[in-house]
Amino acid sequence: MQTKRLGRQTVRLARPPSVVSFANIGGKMEGNGPLASYFDELCPDSFFGAKTWEQGESAMQSRALQKALQKGGLQPSDLDFILAGDLLNQCIGTSFSLRDFQIPFFGLYGACSTMGESIALASLLLDGGFAHLAAAMTSSHYCTAERQYRMPVPYGNQRAPTAQWTATASGCCILGAQGDGPYVTHVTCGKIVDKGITDVNNMGAAMAPAAYDTLAAHFQATGTAPEDYDLILTGDLGVLGHEIVTEFFLHDGIDMRHNYHDCGMLLYDLEKQDMHAGASGCGCSAAVLNGYVLRGMRQNKWQRVLFAPTGALLSPTSSFQGESIPSICHAVVFSARKEGSN
């Protein structure tokens, strides 16, 4: 089967790359959440043994990569490429985490869509025959994100009801030209969507139109519908964003209510942990995918998963200048079988 462009945004992979290994790591809050048992490591120390939170985030990412390599019986030198990024200014979570690994590196910035973007590009590089093994990785950290985007944690800032909690987590997925699956069968690259939302405490509403745009493009290009997937998972829209996406599709006569979830609603017990609208941060969808989802697929819980993390491409500066929030969503299909239905 030839690699085939389906519409403008979607590629059906001719040689679907296989998940070879994956790992995730979380912090204290993640360890108190309902997905705790799906983590490879939970570290109650928010510094991850380092001196600063930023260095801690790098250390966490390094450990996720090391763990994924170890679980796959691999060395850093086995990887042809790594595609990674994070939320920190200049993506220092990633550049410092990778400093000692000596792996050819393409740095990405897709905000919280990074896990989707990195898997999409890694899959295309593998399908194109440019690599045998490639890793996709990202992270986020509550304390580094609060300090950078909002207020330093010790300030004790009041959170809005629509606010989400940045996950302290990292996930790494190693894909290979060979393997026993799950396989990445389709990639849908997102476009920037900005419907004019300016409230930085309501990222779910800002990103929901991007998720809708990419998912709708994906369904149309592949001729599939929600029922063709066992699980559809957006990144970290949280409760409100999840509701908006569901409603958008209902307007189109498409019912997402049976199998559509959001990583931001899965990572924490929203009520018991007082998490308001849910989890967010690159590490949220990365940790949910590289634990709960891929373990579940290996245990035949789901055969076909549409994974579509979303990112809000704003900065504090753009918000101070009164700008709205451009968002993006990249989607990939994981399937237990090499061939998709299209």
Added chain:
Amino acid sequence: MQTKRLGRQTVRLARPPSVVSFANIGGKMEGNGPLASYFDELCPDSFFGAKTWEQGESAMQSRALQKALQKGGLQPSDLDFILAGDLLNQCIGTSFSLRDFQIPFFGLYGACSTMGESIALASLLLDGGFAHLAAAMTSSHYCTAERQYRMPVPYGNQRAPTAQWTATASGCCILGAQGDGPYVTHVTCGKIVDKGITDVNNMGAAMAPAAYDTLAAHFQATGTAPEDYDLILTGDLGVLGHEIVTEFFLHDGIDMRHNYHDCGMLLYDLEKQDMHAGASGCGCSAAVLNGYVLRGMRQNKWQRVLFAPTGALLSPTSSFQGESIPSICHAVVFSARKEGSN
């Protein structure tokens, strides 16, 4: 000819993508420099008609893309992908510039290596058959970079002799599966290299080891030597970094002195414009490539160019925390002929 991995970092493209169109735009300083006549547009207004410098940088990037589309007789809808990024926190120069174009978008962060990284990935996507047309773009802006990385411009901060001047410039290169060249024949993906330099006013010294690492890997993988290229061009190492790279290679018995230049030394008249060690910023190598270099290749000035922009993957936060400067360099070969010698 099959696409071939040469060593771990280098890919020889089986179907070398062609440059289809390119454009660049610069500001006042760039207009006073020796490459002024190689710009498509020079704008003396540092706001580019917008209200803030950040919005100005986005406007500049949009214009570079529009100009490249226009010169190629293309519409935004003709592009299958755009790969782009910039220096601003969360890459807002790019996300806001692309908001109205509706082009499938992969966001990159490679600091000043972004022009090399974006061309490398666009070329791989084209060679892999995933796209017919893909754009690679980046920008930088003196005023946004000073404010973010150093001091707000009105402060009148004293500059160190080793400091470089961030270019106010943007460049966009549209590559296609078909075209009359120049062609991208090889891609060498960089690894992070950090030799412990901590002086943020000496980026040239920090990035030179990364340039050396990638160029050495490229020469070895392709079995080429400096004399096989008409021009070898690093990104924005400036005077000092250029000297270090030249010296590193001399130690290996490789003489780079005949055809090796650096974009950071070409953009300005370093003495007359008082530019200290040279130009820097993503926009520097982007503007030099998408004007001086590609126009020169189309005029048969050079047949084979090795373009290797470098990026310093630090942030002000990492420097405040005493960290050294991880750097990277991505290299691509532009050739007038479809086939490289290897």
